[in-house]
Amino acid sequence: MSEALADTRVVLVNGARQAGKSTLTRLATAGLPGTVIRLLDDPATLRAAQDDPTGFVDHDGLMVIDEIQLTPELLRPIKVVVDLDPTPGRFLLTGSSRILALRTLPDALPGRMEIIELWPFSQGEMSGDPDQFVDAAFRHGTRIDHTSEWRRKDYLERVVVGGFPEAVRRTPRRRAAFFDSYLTTLIERDVLEIANIERRGELLKLLSLLAGRAGQLLVPGTLASQSGIPRTTLVRYLELLGSVFLVKSVPAWSSNLTQRAVGTPKLAFVDTGVACHLIGQDAARLGEPGGAAGPMMENFVLMELARQLTWSTERGTLHHYRTKDGVEVDAVIETPDGRVIGIEVKAGATVRTEDLTGLRGLANALGERFVAGYVLYTGQQTLPFGDKIRAVPLDALWRLAPK
Structure with a gap:
């Protein structure tokens, strides 16, 4: 994950529910200055993302968005942000469903996002x-x-x-x-x-x-x-x-x-x-x-x-x-x-x-x-x-x- 964040604008950790995605992302970003964490499982955070997707993703540094499949409309403003500023490591997303299968998916971020699949423990x-x-x-x-x-x-x-x-x-x-x-x-x-x-x-x-x-x-x-x-x-x-x-x-x-x-x-x-x-x-x-x-x-x-x-x-x-x-x-x-x-x-x-x-x-x-x-x-x-x-x-x- 650290390697991906070092050279890719958007990194998606995708995998089964309860496989440890949230825990892994917290460990991977611990100590990184300026990291913003947004948990879409929280009702208030989810409403904010739905009401103002563009404002929600406006930030400096790294933003972690947990359970991105709950608000796939965030992907379009994320695309705009990383197109304007191609600095690696802007967004770290997690999802419990294959994002490309979502009915409401507006954009798959081709060429801008690396997908890491997380499995249950080996x-x-x-x-x-x-x-x-x-x-x-x-x-x-x-x-x-x-x-x-x-x-x-x-x-x-x-x-x-x-x-x-x-x-x-x-x-x-x-x-x-x-x-x-x-x-x-x-x-x-x-x-x-x-x-x-x-x-x-x-x-x-x-x-x-x-x-x-x-x-x-x-x-x-x-x-x-x-x-x-x-x-x-x-x-x-x-x-x-x-x-x-x-x-x-x-x-x-x-x-x-x-x-x-x-x-x-x-x-x-x-x-x-x-x-x-x-x-x-x-x-x-x-x-x-x-x-x-x-x-x-x-x-x-x-x-x-x-x-x-x-x-x-x-x-x-x-x-x-x-x-x-x-x-x-x-x-x-x-x-x-x-x-x-x-x-x-x-x-x-x-x-x-x-x-x-x-x-x-x-x-x-x-x-x-x-x-x-x-x-x-x-x-x-x-x-x-x-x-x-x-x-x-x-x-x-x-x-x-x-x-």
Whole structure:
């Protein structure tokens, strides 16, 4: 954030409600002389912004405006201010909805605003670990060697807690109350700031259905049939849920070398704690036969990777890979120069030969472009499975760092 303020006129910290945006901005601006803070959650401040947007943003130095989506009409006078004075670090904005999705958005400040997305806590942030698996994987390939004391139940506990600061610090019963309140606020307030929703019950019904399909292909036609919601309405709902940082679409990966790739994206919940709450499964229930340990663990890994890619030295994009024959790799990360790592996720402590099919197929197709393939599993040892493929304990995801 400090780097962005040093060379950009407007910086927007955008992310899920309760992810810590306000706290982060206060810490980042503490001690900066002349900083003005405006909290639009305060009714009087909100009225002042609505009544006189131009006067509201008139200031010297840095102005912090919290929850900018409540008064998007401020963006036009902000544009005028920074066009007249292009000094970096004029405005620091926060928002709980993707600003570009707002119905009343007057101007997106092209070329003047940098957007920083803030996610719920990563595992490394909660435990003080490096959180640099992506960099370690691209730098060291199959030279990675990690051991762990963690067992399957330890990972499942992390999955059901999720990463929201308020949820992390609560007991299981009080955590459930937080998730209930969080989802209600998200639907009753944040979604309504973006679009008019007449039948909110449909949206809540869809959320529960989506939680049961976390980690699976996102096929609107199938979801429409299962939910009874018209396809066009369902697509609109999916866009809204993405705009308030509740769900994320992981795009399919393809290459000229892999012509049979399926182009359908995969669904992931931004926070697995919310998803587990929606399907009503705690750690014990997830781990039972018929529990959702597999898809929730995959969702968990996908979102940890997505977080890391916002700060990793290696610039990469996150995808999944699946062929028309059903061969798949849960996560594929590709760098701009074409290097690729593949990641499979297994909720069990044993890796079988068939678990390696997707990674081996990808390695054969890509040749030298394929850096390494990893099976992240709940076992405790790193195990070699031939050239360029390793099974690695899942907590390597946040405990490894490049050396």
